[in-house]
Amino acid sequence: MKKKKKSISYGKWGQIFILPFFIIYFIFSLIPLADTVRYSFYEYYRSGIKEVGPNFVGMANYISLLKSDMMAYGKNTLILWLIGFIPQIVIALVLASWFTDARLKIHHKQFFKVVIYLPNLIMASAFALLFFTLFSTSGPVNSILMSLGWINSPIDFMGSVFGTRSLIGLMNFLMWFGNTTIMLMAAIMGISVEVFEACEIDGCNSLQRFFYITLPMIRPILAYTLITSIIGGLQMFDVPQILTNGQGNPDRTSMTLIMFLNNHLKSKNYGMAGALSVYLFIISAILCFIVYKMTNDNDPDGSKAAAKKAAREERRRRR
Template sequence: MKKNKKSINYGKWGYLFILPFFIIYLIFSLIPLVDTVRYSFFEYFRSGIKEIGPNFIGMANYISLLKSDMFKYGANTLILWLIGFVPQIVVALVLAAWFTDARLKIRGKQFFKVVIYLPNLIMASAFALLFFTMFSTNGPINSILMSLGWIKDPIDFMGSVVGTRSLIGFMNFLMWFGNTTIMLMAAVMGISMDIFEASDLDGCNSIQRFYYITLPLIRPILAYTLITSIIGGLQMFDVPQILTNGQGNPDRTSMTLIMFLNSHLKSKNYGMAGALSVYLFIISGILCFIVYRMTNDNDPDGSKKAAKKRAKEERRRLRR
């Protein structure tokens, strides 16, 4: 008689190892998320020492936000994100193309990678405090410009709309362009060298190779970069908060949506804060979906397009 061998099921150990993640996610993410959505339908705030609510008021918080300055702060957030992201993606693409081009034979690539990534390791709060000190009216930038004789009076960089927004955008650019460059370099290095060699044999120059080979093949990473940047832009808080002392000066032109959300949390208005959080979630989802649809290529080899063209020509021929 054959003895029945006892089978060992290793699958249960996998579930056991991932169980802590689901427990932590449930406690610290899912339950607070559900509570945030629930509180958005309630009147729940503190007036002095008196606590009001929670009283169910339906969609009143959402309607109140539509009548507030939420759209103005949303426009501020978009402008600040564009000021930082546009030069970030342009510089990152150029640096990624340069560092991965074997024909240029750039020396010290590892050193340059470390240098451009270093600002990403600095805390945003420390970065904002550094710029606040450097560009203040009594800061070193004004002192240098006055000693060179370029200006007579100190410039109030943070007293103008252009100056404040430019500083915030420049800081976001410095902090994140290194991370974007490293990701795009990894994407370009994942392209087969045979494709580049074939393009060289066909007589493609550097610009043609970049636009017709590199960009289409790194489209998934570009989509990922854009989506994560949009989410990060909507969550912009620490740099403008510290640089403007939480006021969004001048005239609240640098007040972001998360700063607006933080003001509701400071005033203990949890209902309005929850409604604004839901709005942010919906906006993030819509923008990410639009970006995904714009950057996702369902027909990389052009076969679907060619099939549609043949079908269209066949219908025309049958009509004749």
């Protein structure tokens, strides 16, 4: 009798190779996440050398946060994110369209891509320290403006709400627009050249080509960019922390939600910090779901819309 050949299964090796990831994720991510949610229902803080708790208090931490300045700090975070994100996405779309347009015949594209992406490699703390030095009252910017005779006295950029928020928004824009540009360029380059050739034959101009072909076809990447930017905006910490020395000045108008969370962690108030973390998770989930619904196209070819229209016409005809 012929011996049956043993079948070799390679599936188990794949499971073995990915097992370390799940072990590390469980230990360093899942367990701390569960602890954060658990501590949010407890009174747990340090008062001097005395440690209070953990004592179960239910929803008291969540109610206390709603009565605090959390809403004001949430508004600050939204404003700072908008100041940085709006120019970021606009400039990134323009640059991506230019660099992928064969008709412009731009030379040395690789060099420009590297230059655009370089600010993304600089640490946010280094960026914030650089801007703090440049725009201080005795910094180079004020010195240049005074030597040119444009101002008579130094401008306190970080002493005004507009100046501080503008600097934070400018830094966030400079750090991230290169990354967004590269992603959008990859998305546009993934569009079939035949589509652009067909639109040129139909007589589309540059604006029609951009709004009716490019934007709809890169919608998934735009959704990804917006979602990651929202999450990053809610986690905004290092730039305003260093630029305002952790105070959120002037008048705490640059205090973000993560800076507020960091203050609770510094005071060892783990219950309030856990509750605020849960709030941030819920806000992130809601905003990302809204963005996904707004940008997700369930009818790319228009067949569903055409079917619904035909059904409405049929109902009208029967009436």
